[in-house]
Amino acid sequence: MNLKELSQNLGLSQTTVSRALNGYPEVSMATRRRVEEAARTFNYSPSTRAKGLATGKALAIGHVIPLSSKHEMVNPVFGDFIAGAGETYSRNGYEMILSIVPDEDERRVYQGLKSRRAVDGVIVHGPVMDDPRIPLLHKLGLPFAVHGRASVNETPYAWLDMNNRNAFKRATDFLFDLGHQRIGLVNGLEFMDFAHRRRNGYTVSLVEHGVGLDPALMRSGEMTEDFGYVSARQMLTLDDAPTAIICSSMISALGVRRAIEEKGLVMGKDVSVISHDDVLSYLKNGGETPIFTATRSSVREAGRQLAQMLLDAIENPARPPQTKLLEAELVVGYSTGPAPRKD
Amino acid sequence: MNLKELSQNLGLSQTTVSRALNGYPEVSMATRRRVEEAARTFNYSPSTRAKGLATGKALAIGHVIPLSSKHEMVNPVFGDFIAGAGETYSRNGYEMILSIVPDEDERRVYQGLKSRRAVDGVIVHGPVMDDPRIPLLHKLGLPFAVHGRASVNETPYAWLDMNNRNAFKRATDFLFDLGHQRIGLVNGLEFMDFAHRRRNGYTVSLVEHGVGLDPALMRSGEMTEDFGYVSARQMLTLDDAPTAIICSSMISALGVRRAIEEKGLVMGKDVSVISHDDVLSYLKNGGETPIFTATRSSVREAGRQLAQMLLDAIENPARPPQTKLLEAELVVGYSTGPAPRKD
DNA sequence: TCAAAATTCCAAAGCGCTTTGGATTTGCTC
């Protein structure tokens, strides 16, 4: 069923039917109802392609997920982020189109999306320090919004980020308050912007508390369970082992816990652990009282909001780019406790 | 830059330029080269929308990810699957469009995709037993392919599945060979087709070995770390505790291991564990020698192949639906060993 | 050399929609 058939069926012109369906005022209440009714029974909806051609809008947003050729890792956060963004899109009549791309092809993909006029804008995932995609997208004139930030870039752009620095500073402060002095960091890859900021928050707290940085307590890598395990194990075999560990992801926190328990220690008593919790749907942090003390910020909610920001920006290109910083909350679970006394 | 501008620029008609670009024979080698050259320098590529309108193809495949309103879980497997499928699409000039949909809206979404002519076909994710989407898609006349299978459905359809039954039968057999007699199962939700088949494989092996089914050793639930932990802990406190546990997911296997170690037992010695490993990029199962003995089948590879099957089916609608059953390999790691002697 | 066959190109229609510019009808006012 297409517009022509529908309008013939109703004995109206295509114009009138189109207007009725799109809420234009120059059509009577009676006809509008009649048209809507017919559209429903014939299961008509306008072809996105044709509509797009006519309006010049794509009614689609692109998500380009980088797939590092080095580590071949699909960001585990992305499923939930996409789920959030998808809610916003479907509420606004947009499609989401997804490309998963080896990072050396990224430039080509953005150019393709632009020149094929396939999308009205894109979401940038997983920004790295001084991310080259930002000047590229500026140059292409393709509206975009970044999940996270890319330090060092000077031109303004739209982003939504969790306050990584602050979250990790607070987490570290919290551990100091509990009396810990030796605090380890199991971080993500630090060319990723978020990891860089987290380290920064951690560092600042140490400095403020007059504690020197110890490279042996600061690890950075792909956030797998095994990475958490290996990192924590190494730290815990040090003569001067940490009494607390801050961890960038729930998955690696599981590994950290394993290392602790393997040593016959008790998490939350001998060694405290704070993790960051993205509130991923398949990684629940316990029930009412969380297992891990964690800085918590829902990545799905971030998806919802950032998508909306991008749609707004597309709607209203004149407005300067919006930005939004979400504060993580600190939820206290069983994995932290007062520093054990040195005896 | 659009076709018109490009052709004016070259002093050719739109027809000729279009033909040159699409590999039609009625254009000389010389002009073709000239056209291709120009397209490249002007960074021209045809608008997908316009092309789709003209050809009647959408050049897009839809992925509708169900989001159960009950558990709100985004299937953690889906990121890697999508990554695989995406490779196939981009190689074939297709876009992937994604909808994440509360399952009560699924019907509407498929109808929408169809009536908006937004996609040429769809991939069905996460089939449940006797999945209603299959008759629905048949009725809509929307080409589709299923990742997994949906038992009980009678009409033929295209699918690609891992041989879940066989994998879990082999895993169970393997444990019997090692002398285990009490074997637990930590399965996914058993209204999901894959989980149902896995349980089936497990059951058949037990029966063949003359071992009765014990409900206390068979758990089914959302495959989180915590679910693995809780399930294993319960089993291990039984008087007649299992000496081996088979687990449907690496994530819950981590929980199973935790429960084992918490009891002061050693995995692979006191309690053997076999997991299914989807080879997710963020959940590496150790290095050369895997940590967990596992039935292994790459979900990313499944994505690649199923996408190709769907494209073939769209290309060639007359052909009867293709199906493909992938066998999982059994990789032996440190988590299994001979059954401990009863003393 | 000239007609027939290839080769190379083009004008225009059509895909399904929106939107402009106008035409027709209806409802009021006096």
Place this chain on the structure above:
DNA sequence: GAGCAAATCCAAAGCGCTTTGGAATTTTGA
């Protein structure tokens, strides 16, 4: 009941592409 504004509707152009049906040019064969 004439005149005018408001309400209601429509024909046709245009979005950027593919493709049909032909026209113009070149090559070939006798």
